[in-house]
Structures are given as structure tokens and as C-alpha cells.
Amino acid sequence: MAMMRMRQAVMKALDDALREDPTVIMMGEDIAAAGGPFKVTEGLLEIHGPQRVIDTPISEMAFMGAAVGAAVCGMKPVVEMMFIEFIGVALDQLTTQAATMRYLSRGRLTTPLVVRASAGAGQGFGCQHSQMLDHWFRGTPGLKVCVASGSRSVYGLLRSAIEDPDPVVVLEPRILYGERDDFDEPDTFRIPLGKAEVVREGNDATIVACGQMVRVAKKAAEQDGLDAEVIDLLTIWPWDRETILKSVRKTGRLVTVEEATAGSGWGGDIVATVSTELFGALKAPPLRITLPDAPVPYNGELEARYLPSPDYVAAQTASLVSKNRIPEPWWRKAS
């Protein structure tokens, strides 16, 4: 089986989309001549030219908004937010303009655009360059939000997102760009938006994760004594009720592993829905494993503790399975 770094899978998805569909264009800071700050767009300028792979000034509002206008006028723009935090100066264009275009024109104008962004913690970029921030988008009517977990999923999600007739955000965990994964899919491979995948079968608990936490959850589930099912959420809004309910119906226990604070994470809605739909059928209360309520620290030891680790997820899950009670999070023990 071929191995591919996630960086290359992003590049291949973009390249294939640019090749197959002449209306696809890309915009972002230093994505063209420089090949992107994370080298995920290397070579695309040379192949597809400056009309399609467009370097922009440092003007997130301008190019996010330009994507909206270009999308309405027949293009499929793919915008790069180098770090997802940067959309904090341009959120309006995505959530208030792009996402209402179809509604305000009753279907006559639509915005098939994609915002790709590197996101997440683990590499010491500090608290203004290490967040997921999916809660800024989740639940906006008309907008879909995905999180890639590796080479295969980033390819499948990006291709689907670019083909989708509506705006889609695809978050790419920056820490995974250099990770090599099996990749053996044809150019026609797509991951349908809105569908989750069971990436490991198990019977004692369902662990739902996305992004870099999928690896963490899988490693946790592989530990001795645990028999957990792991679901890669992939699309976090709207999320796949069917797959999750089916799994939890089987295992009777739900664990979410979220790279988010409890107040902002996607797990709230999932736990709420599962608790409601499977009321009385759960063996244990659902467990949310989240970040502490703190910004992302720079120091390496601190950041490693800040993020859920495989050992921590395994221990918390094991505790849930054995006692059917919610274990304390580490920071309550720590402080």
C-alpha cells in the first residue's frame, strides 16, 4: 500500500480538482509562488498558472469576500486561511454573507466555496496559532464543517467539499501535515460530507473523535483491556447521527475526545443528542474528554499535557467502562 504524507494528499486533492474542473481557483497568502507556508500548495502555480492559484495581500476580508463573489459568479474558489485564527478578522464574509446567499436569493445565487485552514495544537505555535475554533462555524445554517484526520480523509473531504454546491470549511490539523498514512485511493475517491466512519470496531464504548484526536483515540483503544469502537466524525456539522447512534446502541457507552474546551466543543451537541435518543439505553453516563478551560500553552511539556493523550483517553475510558461513572478530568485533580 502506498504511503503519503497528509501535506501531499492536500496537494493532490487541490491539483486533481484544479485539473478536473476549470472553475476551481485558489486564493491565499503565499500559496502560489512560495508553495504555501506548510508546503501544501507546492508546484500548483507552475502547473495551473497565476490566474488560478492566486497569491493575495494580507487581507483576509478581501480574499474571503472575493471567494464569495467569485463563487456566485460561477467559480469554485478554495481559500486558504493559513492558521484558522486569521478568519477572526473576516468571519462575517463566511458566516453572514456566504451562508445567506442561497437563502436571500431563494436558490438563484449560491456560493460553492471551500475554506481550508490549518488548525489545532501540539507544535508550539502558541495560543494565537493553535486553536481549532470550529465553534465559530458550527451550526451556521447553510455551512458545513469538516475536520481531516490524515491523508485519506483530507483527500476525500477536500474533493467532496470542492464539489459541494454550498460553502464548506475543511480544517486540516497542522500537526498531521508531515504524517505518513496509507493512501491507496483513486482520483474518484470521495468522503461524503455528513458521514462519519467507524475506524475501529469494539463493544465496550464508542469513542468519537475528529482531527488529530482520531489517532489518539485509536491508540487509546488499542491498549490492553479496552474493547472500544472508534468513530472518525469527519464532518462535524451536520454530523452523522445514524452512525453514532448505531454504535452507541451497540456499546452502551459514549466517549467524545475533543480538541476544544467543554464550552465550545462539538461534543455537547452529540452527547445531548445521544442522551436523548438513547435515553434509558446507556450503560454509563457519556464522557466528554476536552481541553481544560485555558489557552494553548507554548511550552512543550505543558502543551503535551494540555492535549488529550492516548494514555489519558485510555485511562478515562477504562475507568468509565469499569465503574460506569465519570472520572474526574486531570485538571481537577491537578488544581
Next chain:
Amino acid sequence: MAMMRMRQAVMKALDDALREDPTVIMMGEDIAAAGGPFKVTEGLLEIHGPQRVIDTPISEMAFMGAAVGAAVCGMKPVVEMMFIEFIGVALDQLTTQAATMRYLSRGRLTTPLVVRASAGAGQGFGCQHSQMLDHWFRGTPGLKVCVASGSRSVYGLLRSAIEDPDPVVVLEPRILYGERDDFDEPDTFRIPLGKAEVVREGNDATIVACGQMVRVAKKAAEQDGLDAEVIDLLTIWPWDRETILKSVRKTGRLVTVEEATAGSGWGGDIVATVSTELFGALKAPPLRITLPDAPVPYNGELEARYLPSPDYVAAQTASLVSKNRIPEPWWRKAS
């Protein structure tokens, strides 16, 4: 008992704060000479002068960021976002700059600022001027988020927010500005941030609401045959676990009434927490009453249906209480 419109209570809170604390200043568009687009700052310029009640250009980033700088340098700025949507062009300054200042300086620099904003639907302002958008802020470490429900709470929350040493967002349901409520509190009245209030006692279900939905929930609870407890959440992040858990422990049933889509509403986290903490002790699955997954419509009949009404909340709650099963939302029946 004296009656006061919420508009006047906002004005009184601001006026009292400006009088009592010389470091309080206000910034916003047309808040000074014009007295504010909703007349909530009328007369403040005349009393406190243009150094303290500052009209700004249409530059949300500039004055939101200026509030951060002024707060660090010893002032207590109160910023008005005329409609909460406008922070979509300036979110960075609040969530990424203000909320990390204390952390990055380890307590040496802090940002005691308040963002007040009119928010919410019901008056035909259309889909770009009618949202709550609290999900953009909720769960940001270091930031508190409140929603006022009337004259008394807007006064109590604003006074507490302005005195708080950290950044606070106070959402003011625009539709309530003209509503007259009992108001008989001294200038020392405060509502502690992080505390909810039981506004009606009952035994069959706990209805948690905030903002304009508190009135809706109260009216629903007053309907014949219902014996529901109603909680005004007041601070939606961090929210008051104790009060809610105590009530649901008593009633055995939880209903949230949210002016938000299911994907973005505060109810997810609350339902998740309650389901976990009171696992096995609930009589019925928790019920979230939310908006449909759609932008706010302009037409009056549509907007009235879009928002949860007292009758709808009463019917859904009654159905939950009688059957201990989740009733369908109206839009699933409709479509």
C-alpha cells in the same frame, strides 16, 4: 413597584457606572451625540462629556481593539456593537487578543472590558441583523458571556460586567428594549456573573432559558396543567451548574429554550452535563427547543413561527411531561 423599560435600565446602568467609576468609558457608533440607534445611551454624552462617551467611525476592529488597549491601561471600556453581527469583522480583538492578555502576561495585564450588543430576532431586521451569535464567544477561556432578560437583569448584569476584572460580553435582546418591567433595585444591585435565577418554581420539568426566551418560557409555564420550573440562565458561559442541577434533580426533566440552532446553541453543553451528572435520575430525556436550521426570515408570519412561542414551548413541554418522550420539532412535522 416602579416600572422601567429595558432601554432605560441599560441607560441607568451605564450612567451609574460612569458616575461611580471615573475609569469607565464608552465607545461605539452614534452612541454619544445621537444617543444610540436604540436610544439606550441618550443623554450620557451631555452628562459625562466626549472624553468618556465616544462616538467612533464605522470601524469595529479599531474600537473593539481600542477597548483592549484602554482596558490594559487602566480604563474600563464599554463597547457597543450596535448589532452583534458587526463583531464578525472584529472578532479577533475580543477572543484572540482581549481574552489572552492575562494569560500572556501571567496576570500583569488584564482587560476589564465589556462588549454590549443588541441581539436576537423578532422585529423583522432580517437575517444579518437578528441573530444571537453567542456561540462565537462561548467557551473562549477568559471570556464570560451574559444575556439579559429584562430591565432588572440588564442592570444587574451590566453593573457586574463593568466591575469584572476580565472581559465580558452582555447580549441585550433588542426586542426587549421597549418592554416595561418591574424595577425596584438600588444602585448597588448586582447580578453575580455565573449565577442563574429560578424565576418560577415548579415540579414537573425545569425549563432553562435566557434572553427573550425567558418570557416565552414563563408564559408557557403559566399555562394550565403545566407545573414547570423556569430558570433564567443570565450568564451563559460559564453557566451555573449548581442551580440547574438542583432544579433538575427536583423535577426530573430538563427543557432548554434556545434562540439558536441546535448546532450552535448553549443547550448542548447543558443537556450533556445534566445527562451525565444526573445519569439514571431523569424521568425523561432532556428536550432542546431550538430554532430550525435556517437563517432568520424577514416576513412577520414566518419570523413568528421561526421563534419558539409560549404555546409551542407549553405544548412540547406538556408532551414531554405526559409521555416522557421527546416530541418532534415543528419543522419536522412541517416539511
Next chain:
Amino acid sequence: MQAKNSNTPIARREALEDRIEQLKRMMEIRLVEERIQKLFSDGYVRGSTHLANGQEAVAVGIARTIDPDDIVTCTYRGHSHALALGATPQGVLGEICGRTIGCAGGLGGSMHLVEPSVGLMPTAAIIGAGLPIACGAAIAAKARGTDRVAVAIFGDGSANIGAFHESLNFAAIQKLPVVFICENNLYGEYSRINLTTPIEDIAIRATSYAMPGVIVDGQDVDAVAAAMETAVARARAGDGPSLMEMKTYRYSGHSRSDPATYRLPGELDQWLKRDPINLFADKLVGEGSLDAGGVETLRTQMKAEVEGATQEVLAAPQPEMIEMLSHINAAGPGADRRVTFWDDRAGKR
């Protein structure tokens, strides 16, 4: 009442080639705005509404210069532009009254007029939002090999928001076919320009982006059109964007029932002396295409038409509940209604 087929947006747009029609359109805009004010007082208009009476020459001057498949982004103060570009009084009044015959089917309201058949994007209620979107339309025009241009219309107060700066810079560096049009009516909400902006002429800001900045008499429809022609030609030729500042004035307050007590004393009177409709009517009389009686006849005719449209609107149905749930994403009904600009005249209805 005009015959049915002359009341389509595209027919109305084409009619603007005629100077008498231009005058009639300016009268229509004025009358529609006045009618909206009354509808507002009568409780038919929800939320807020922002009139553009006094600014008619800007709207008609732009509309008569650009083509129906050039793209326009505009703001909540967009009734004038919507009508000038071709949206029908029924479509505009209907939207403002929230009826099915409204140009956004009653879902949008006064701040969100839209008419894709003549290039009008949904008007944006967020200051500055339309400028980057126009840049994007221009990118698409270039990419798709057309010579179409995008026009972004915004106010003087909006020249202080970040999106203005980013858009002008982006358009300049990319040489995009955009015309940025600032309607400088001297006020942003209740603040006179000198209170928010340290310069008098917004056009000066073009210097920061090495693009032409042109000050235009916004009360003179011919001056507006002449200036626009130069800017549009420049854009079509691939020479990049321009910033046009239209000096004009709004006769009404900012919105709803704002009495505009913040105006400088005498200012309104001064501007009324150069009323754009009177100026143009006088000119047409001077040119011999009309006599004074003819002007009054037109006014009477337009008044009847606007009143007819209003009655049509008030008799029109409210939208169905399902409408508000339908246009969220492609999964909903009606997802096949998409208008494809430029390569599909069928989309223009």
C-alpha cells in the same frame, strides 16, 4: 400601467437608453421611497428601512452606463439602485412588505434586495461586505474570459471600515475590473462625515492604491454617467479599478423615522436647490425633449404606477412557511434554480 412585458427587470434596464425613461426612473425612485416611508408609518414595513431620495441621479447614472450582466454589490440603502438597475417597483415594494412577489420572496426585507437577472447581488446589511464580493465577481469575470465588470456601491461612512481598504488594495494589485463607488451623502447614520473622517474627499484615498480617484457631481445624472463610462472602460480594458466619489445628499433621515435633526442648518435647503430630478428635468426641457407640462404629466403617470404597484403588493400573499426552510443548502427544494451569470441568458428572468 405599463404593459406586462415591459415590466421585467431586463426590459426596464434596457429602457434606460432613453433619456425620458431615465427621468421617469428617477421620479419612480423618489416616489417609491416616499411610498415606503408611508408604508412604514402604516405598519407594513418591519425592522428598518433606508431611503435614498435625493440620490436618484447616482443610481440612474450608474445603471444606464453598465450592462445588465455586469455585477453590482450594494447596501441596505439600495432601493434606488435596485430600481435603477431594473428591479420592478413590485419586486422592491413587495420585498419591503415581505410578500411573495418581493424580489427576495419576502425572506430578505428592505436591506436585502436582489435581482440576479440584472446583475444585482443581495444587498448586504453589513458595512463594507459588498466590496470584497465585487472583487470576487471581477476575478470570476476575468477567469471566465469575459469583459464584464463589477461595481461596488457604498457610503461615505463605509470608507472607514477595513474591508474598504483591503478591497481597494486587492483590486489594484490584481488589476481587477471593479468600479468602487462611494455615495458621499455627507452622513453615516447620525454622524456628519467630518466627525468620523479626517478628510473631506473620499476620492483622495485612491492614492493609497495607485488607482484613479474621481470626484463626481452626484446630482447630475449625465456627470455620473460620463465619469462611470471612463471608469468602466478602464476596467473592461484590463487597466484595473477606480474609486469614484459621488457627491450627493439624502433628503430623509438615516432610517425608519429618523428626523435628521443632526443636519447642519440650511444644508438640506442648499441641496434641494440642486435636486437631481429637477436638474435633469430642466435639462431635458432645455434640450427641447420635454416641456414643463410634460414633466408634470410624467410625474403624474409615475405616481399612478407606483401607487398601482403598491396596491398590487398589498394584495399579494405572504410567503408559505416552507419557504424559510427551503433555501438553506442544495439538499432543499429549488436547488436547481441557480442563475449562471454570463453563459446562460435563460437564467435572466
Next chain:
Amino acid sequence: MQAKNSNTPIARREALEDRIEQLKRMMEIRLVEERIQKLFSDGYVRGSTHLANGQEAVAVGIARTIDPDDIVTCTYRGHSHALALGATPQGVLGEICGRTIGCAGGLGGSMHLVEPSVGLMPTAAIIGAGLPIACGAAIAAKARGTDRVAVAIFGDGSANIGAFHESLNFAAIQKLPVVFICENNLYGEYSRINLTTPIEDIAIRATSYAMPGVIVDGQDVDAVAAAMETAVARARAGDGPSLMEMKTYRYSGHSRSDPATYRLPGELDQWLKRDPINLFADKLVGEGSLDAGGVETLRTQMKAEVEGATQEVLAAPQPEMIEMLSHINAAGPGADRRVTFWDDRAGKR
């Protein structure tokens, strides 16, 4: 190694009155940046780091002009400014290595240096963020009746973001005591300025806000200081903001191990001929305050000091776990550490 008490930020700042100390500080900045690059290669630096070697004269020229209780906002490319303003090499290197002795206790990292005792706010990692914050500091200075000024430092690429425009306009209309300083090092990340900005001189943009726009030789520390003095005096006198454009150049790539292959051929060599440290050293030699041997002695001394600081840092502890949970809001421990600018010298430690 200097005596302990001369290595406080405030003492280091005051030392800058001496011209030899200015030269030493410029050498220190250069050496610290070079040391950081090596620390990065050696794996001590996480994430990214952005060096400012070549830009030393700007940093020292600013720092020597303003007072320690003037407020400064700056960016991720802020090591030079932090050191110039008074942050110690231990504080800067310590932060970049994530140690407790770092100026942000290891919580912030290379992009978030901070030193309240000499007016340095946490440097911001979001482009444009520091400009509005400086406006706010200036508002506070005015409101609190001081004549303190705020200085916002940012790059040429940052002059294209909305916050730049909004801040300059806001400061101008409010006549705020702010000095906006654009370090034009010709590149924003990997893009040369001509690819993102249609004008050559950022200072031109001052025209849009009716404020002075001044082009300064950023390689000449005396020129920087002279220009700053005018702007600061203007601000202190209540006459409002200025935009200063410092023409300079960064010798390193944008960040981490960027080899900067995008440079124009020969450009670096041209700039190296006007190296700010050499220029100033030559000047001091010319003035007779130093001889050539003296310059080398200083360099050797600074090298030893920087290496000493580095070793101190590498021996310093990692922060405790509890640190990252402590400074979230006033409910946490240490909430009483707040520095009150201006009325409380005790806060300056």
C-alpha cells in the same frame, strides 16, 4: 556578565541614553537573533520564530526616543523591540525556549514577548492586531491626563490589512497620541512588497487620514530617533498621530529555516553594505567615541553576555503544570499581580 541590578528592563532602558550602549544593544539584538537561529536548529525552539537581524537601528532608535512608560504594541517579529525596550536577553531567550525565566513564563513563546515594566504589551501574532490596541492605550493616556504616547510597530505587509486603515483613521479623527511605525523590510512572508502593494512608499497612505507620513532611513539609528522625536513631540502635544515608514531589510528569512530564495538577486548584498550596526559603529569611530579595536571589544563582550544568558536559559526550569491553568481570569491565583501603568512605579519590576 553585567552586575545583577543593571540587567533589569528598566535599567537597560535607561542605559540607552548612552550612545555606546545603543551600539551595544544593536549588537546584542543581532547576536540574540543569531543565537535563536541556532537554538532553533538545535531543537530548543518550538513552533516558529521570526528574526529581525538587519532591523536593529529601528528598534534601538525607537526605544531610545520614547519613555519607559510609553506603551508599545508590536508583532511576532518583536525580539529586537523587546530587547531594545529593555527586556533582558534572559527574558527573551527564556521565553523562546519556553522556560520560567522567559518574559511570559514560557506560556507565550517567540511570538508573544511581553515586558510591562517598559511598556511592552504582549506582542501579537495576528497581523494588524496591535494597531487598534495602541489606539486604546492612547485613549487611556489622554483620559488619565498623562502625556504618554502609544507606539504601534508593524510590517509593510500589515499595511494591507483592514485594522491598519481603521486604526489610522480612528487615531486621526480622535487626535490620539499614537505613532504608527511601519518597518518596511520589503517583504511580507515570502512576497516582495511590489507583489502585494501597488505603491512603493507606505508613508503615502498617511494622506488618507490627513496625518504626517514620513519616510525614514531605518538603517541609521540617529535618523530613526530624530524622526521619532518629531512624531512623539507632536503626539505628546495633543496634535495627533503620525505614520512613520522605516526603510529597512531583514537579513534572515521570514521564519524558522526559510532560506529566502525569493529575494531579488543582489538585494541582500546591497543592504549589507549599509548594515545598521556597522554604520553606527563607523559613526561613533568618526565621532571619536570609539576606535576600531573598541568596536571589536564590544562585540566580543556582547557575544559573551549573550552566550552567558543562553546558558542561563538552558539551565532554567520548565514551568509548572499549574501555570497554564492559573492566568485565565481573576478567579485564578496571581490575580493581584496587575501592573497599573503610570500611577504605580511599584508595578514596574
